[in-house]
Amino acid sequence: MAPLIAKNGSDKSRDLKEKKKISDESLYTELMDQWAHQLDQWVHQLEPWMHQVKQWIHQLDQQIRQQPAEQLYVALAVLFLTSFFLLFRVFKRTRSNTIVLAGLSGSGKTILFYQLREGTTHQGTVTSIEPNEGSFVLHSESEKPGKIRPVHIIDVPGHSRLRPKLDEFLPQACGIIFVVDALDILPNCRAAAEYLYDILTKATVVKRKIPVLIVCNKTDKVSAHSKDFIRKQLEKEVDKLRATRTGASAADIADEFTLGVSGEAFVFSQCHNKVTIAEASGLTGVTSQVEQFIREHVRP
Known part of the structure; x- marks a missing residue:
């Protein structure tokens, strides 16, 4: 009878390990499903914002196209001078x-x-x-x-x-x-x-x-x-x-x-x-x- 008891004990240990493995896999799958669902919600929430940004870009493009060329040149000149000034300040600070x-x-x-x-x-x-x-x-x-x-x-x-x-x-x-x-x-x-x-x-x-x-x-x-x-x-x-x-x-x-x-x-x-x-x-x-x-x- 002793060998039979040892065998039954080994089978029970193996069964417990299998059940734990299945439980861990189920938990992992459940967590992944939750993360996927959360990600879908975030993407869905961002869609209106992305649409709004596209509208703003379209409106800005239309406004730029309606401006006289002279004003565009002035705006570009201001942007260039501002960038040059900032680069000059950075260079001056890092001078040897x-x-x-x-x-x-x-x-x-x-x-x-x-x-x-x-x-x-x-x-x-x-x-x-x-x-x-x-x-x-x-x-x-x-x-x-x-x-x-x-x-x-x-x-x-x-x-x-x-x-x-x-x-x-x-x-x-x-x-x-x-x-x-x-x-x-x-x-x-x-x-x-x-x-x-x-x-x-x-x-x-x-x-x-x-x-x-x-x-x-x-x-x-x-x-x-x-x-x-x-x-x-x-x-x-x-x-x-x-x-x-x-x-x-x-x-x-x-x-x-x-x-x-x-x-x-x-x-x-x-x-x-x-x-x-x-x-x-x-x-x-x-x-x-x-x-x-x-x-x-x-x-x-």
């Missing part, structure tokens, strides 16, 4: 606030970076091996009343092996500050001019017309050269480079654009983008001309 600091190693870029951010030399900053980057209100403006837009400044290392990092930041730049050492410009003029030449011939800089400020740093020293002297020396070196690279084959150079006017000595005013020159001293905190350039291109 990034300034890139570039130049040879030892020119004083990093000290200048900390002067702009903190008003200090940051304990005599040494040559950077990684970019210094930060978004901040200029130190000279930190106590001004009202909301002031922060500036995003990137100090790119000047070592020749690290300069390719510059290409990562140029697409987002609204201005470039190229720092030169006003004390040691003569022995380093060729190298500085080559770096500057590479920047001024990059497609990103030329096509976007990114303005460049050449900053003659360390002008607090008695033996520092003037910005006019440095400008002329750089122009001479760029002119030599231009002649050399123009004569080279396209396979030997990577210039994306050319500089200057054929048959004329090179000057910075011939560049595709605006190039200006200023003086500063990172050690003594004389940075007013640099800050003026920044605020010309990053509005408060």
Whole structure:
């Protein structure tokens, strides 16, 4: 008798599972029917609204067709100007606030970076091996009343092996500050001019017309050269480079654009983008001309 009882118990368990399965399927079917019925009701309720919308569109079309052509032109002009104004406002709000600091190693870029951010030399900053980057209100403006837009400044290392990092930041730049050492410009003029030449011939800089400020740093020293002297020396070196690279084959150079006017000595005013020159001293905190350039291109 024991095996028979076990069999009967197994049959009852199987029957219960089958009944539960049928019950679940019935419940699922019932729920689906309810949802389908509800959806049909919603569609039925929307039909009058859809009909009304079609009538409104038809009436609007008739009114437009009855209007004189002059009024239509005026309406289209107003619509165009309104759209243009809105797009201009959006573009203005999203304008870049990034300034890139570039130049040879030892020119004083990093000290200048900390002067702009903190008003200090940051304990005599040494040559950077990684970019210094930060978004901040200029130190000279930190106590001004009202909301002031922060500036995003990137100090790119000047070592020749690290300069390719510059290409990562140029697409987002609204201005470039190229720092030169006003004390040691003569022995380093060729190298500085080559770096500057590479920047001024990059497609990103030329096509976007990114303005460049050449900053003659360390002008607090008695033996520092003037910005006019440095400008002329750089122009001479760029002119030599231009002649050399123009004569080279396209396979030997990577210039994306050319500089200057054929048959004329090179000057910075011939560049595709605006190039200006200023003086500063990172050690003594004389940075007013640099800050003026920044605020010309990053509005408060």
